Amino acid sequence: MAFIDFDKVYKIYTTGVKALQNVSFSIEEGEFIFLIGPTGAGKTTLMKLINREELPTSGDIWFEDFRINQLDDAYLPYLRRNLGIIFQDLKLIPSRSVYENLIFPLQIMGIKKNLISKLANGILEMLELQDRKNHLVEWLSGGERQKLGLGRALIHQPRLVLADEPTGHLDLCSAYDLVKTLYLYCREEKATVIVATHNDRVLKSFPGRILQIERGRLVGDM
Amino acid sequence: MGFVRDAFHNLRRRPSLVLIGFLSIFFTQLIVNIFIFGYLEMQKMGKFSGESFTIKAYFQPDISMEKAQEITQQLKKYPNVSKIVFISQEEAQEKFLEYFNLNQEDFPLEENPFPLSLEVIPTRVESIPELASQIKNTGSFDEVIYGGKNVDVFVKFYHMLLSVGSIVLFLVFIFSLIVIINLIRISIQSRKEEISVFHLIGATETFIRQPIITEGFMEGLFAGSAAFMLSIVVFHFLLDFLQAAFPFFPWINFTELILPLLTVDTFMGGVVGLLGSLIACNSVLKEVLK
Numbered sequence: 001m002a003f004i005d006f007d008k009v010y011k012i013y014t015t016g017v018k019a020l021q022n023v024s025f026s027i028e029e030g031e032f033i034f035l036i037g038p039t040g041a042g043k044t045t046l047m048k049l050i051n052r053e054e055l056p057t058s059g060d061i062w063f064e065d066f067r068i069n070q071l072d073d074a075y076l077p078y079l080r081r082n083l084g085i086i087f088q089d090l091k092l093i094p095s096r097s098v099y100e101n102l103i104f105p106l107q108i109m110g111i112k113k114n115l116i117s118k119l120a121n122g123i124l125e126m127l128e129l130q131d132r133k134n135h136l137v138e139w140l141s142g143g144e145r146q147k148l149g150l151g152r153a154l155i156h157q158p159r160l161v162l163a164d165e166p167t168g169h170l171d172l173c174s175a176y177d178l179v180k181t182l183y184l185y186c187r188e189e190k191a192t193v194i195v196a197t198h199n200d201r202v203l204k205s206f207p208g209r210i211l212q213i214e215r216g217r218l219v220g221d222m
Numbered sequence: 223m224g225f226v227r228d229a230f231h232n233l234r235r236r237p238s239l240v241l242i243g244f245l246s247i248f249f250t251q252l253i254v255n256i257f258i259f260g261y262l263e264m265q266k267m268g269k270f271s272g273e274s275f276t277i278k279a280y281f282q283p284d285i286s287m288e289k290a291q292e293i294t295q296q297l298k299k300y301p302n303v304s305k306i307v308f309i310s311q312e313e314a315q316e317k318f319l320e321y322f323n324l325n326q327e328d329f330p331l332e333e334n335p336f337p338l339s340l341e342v343i344p345t346r347v348e349s350i351p352e353l354a355s356q357i358k359n360t361g362s363f364d365e366v367i368y369g370g371k372n373v374d375v376f377v378k379f380y381h382m383l384l385s386v387g388s389i390v391l392f393l394v395f396i397f398s399l400i401v402i403i404n405l406i407r408i409s410i411q412s413r414k415e416e417i418s419v420f421h422l423i424g425a426t427e428t429f430i431r432q433p434i435i436t437e438g439f440m441e442g443l444f445a446g447s448a449a450f451m452l453s454i455v456v457f458h459f460l461l462d463f464l465q466a467a468f469p470f471f472p473w474i475n476f477t478e479l480i481l482p483l484l485t486v487d488t489f490m491g492g493v494v495g496l497l498g499s500l501i502a503c504n505s506v507l508k509e510v511l512k
Contacts, residue, residue, distance in 0.1 A: 051422065077424045077426045079424075091415075108426075
């Protein structure tokens with residue numbers, strides 16, 4: 001069984017929009033994948049299906065031995081703890097500090113305070129956000145917020161990272177650094193990383209499998 | 223204990239909502255405290271006027287001593303009976319002579335005219351009419367009497383206080399519960415984004431609920447404690463004044479008030495907060511987490 005498996009997945013929203021049509025592919029553990037396609041192609045929907053934010057209209061999605069689309073709601077948090085997600089809109093909490101936002105995944109998992117502190121300081125140092133530790137998120141620049149989103153996605157060392165357009169608001173250099181961090185994480189931790197992007201220059205800078213989606217259909221697997 | 227810190231954090235972030243919830247529980251508890259004071263005062267009056275709240279039951283004249291003592295033993299088992307004193311014919315005669323300051327020679331009857339009787343002290347004043355009726359219904363007594371109009375008026379007043387008190391307490395309880403439910407609902411709605419982020423990154427429903435429920439509980443507990451403290455100060459001065467103004471009236475001691483008020487205020491405050499936040503969580507959280 002593959003690490004992630006999409007089997008004839010359709011997603012049609014109640015508005016009638018066909019976000020995904022007959023999408024099938026498999027991903028092995030430790031793969032670094034770029035998910036590419038124009039805006040509205042279905043990249044975000046695909047990510048949301050893996051995170052069970054959305055349910056497919058038909059077809060099955062497997063995460064190891066678990067059929068995500070039939071997973072009981074009670075097990076959903078435990079599925080999500082295996083994932084690290086950089087949301088397109090980041091979903092940071094502006095009224096909380098950088099440190100508080102960063103450690104949410106660890107708090108949820110019930111990790112002890114001293115270990116949380118150790119892991120968080122390591123990540124803050126890696127992202128060069130130590131000086132911003134106690135600042136509120138609303139005081140951060142766009143680039144710093146993106147870094148914090150990255151830190152929150154990696155702090156609990158997930159087995160699968162989903163990054164939805166993480167380079168969207170970044171200059172080329174920052175975008176390159178961010179994807180490089182994800183790439184190194186994939187290699188060092190043997191984790192699977194899926195990056196949705198339409199940044200060609202970043203795409204060409206890192207080796208990895210490319211899944212191409214257009215109008216909800218998987219049109220390329222390179 | 224991270225959820226307790228989160229609950230404090232949430233309370234600090236919404237001072238106006240917290241104040242409304244706090245005040246509604248606070249005033250509810252103040253009303254409750256007035257009724258507790260009234261109830262305890264009635265109890266005190268009942269004990270003070272113990273004599274007039276004793277039931278006197280006169281056995282039928284033809285009843286034997288053995289039978290009368292057997293009935294006395296049976297009555298002792300009644301739940302509303304606190305104490306029973308059996309009075310023989312001789313004791314009754316002695317009491318009569320003593321009451322009228324007479325000698326045996328002044329009472330020349332050959333046969334003792336006094337019946338066997340009982341003095342029954344009930345556990346609670348308000349149970350006197352019911353207990354008297356139960357004693358009468360045994361069929362062994364000629365006459366069962368108690369403090370008459372005084373007791374009836376007292377018991378009526380007591381029941382009125384309990385009825386009005388129960389209704390008022392129920393209404394204020396419901397009112398403060400509704401206020402708390404709605405405030406916690408608003409609080410959850412205003413944290414909708416934060417809660418959905420938690421949910422998306424793997425928080426269980428219990429993890430999300432804990433700080434919300436703790437928040438409601440703490441709000442109720444603080445308001446109850448504040449109501450207790452204010453009540454203690456007010457009742458302290460009030461009782462000082464009443465004892466000075468009406469020294470012959472059986473006022474309760476200030477110290478007797480402390481434990482009941484503390485228990486009811488903290489318990490009821492906490493329960494209102496807890497119950498309100500639980501109901502709010504059940505009704506709103508599912509919607510927020512969709």
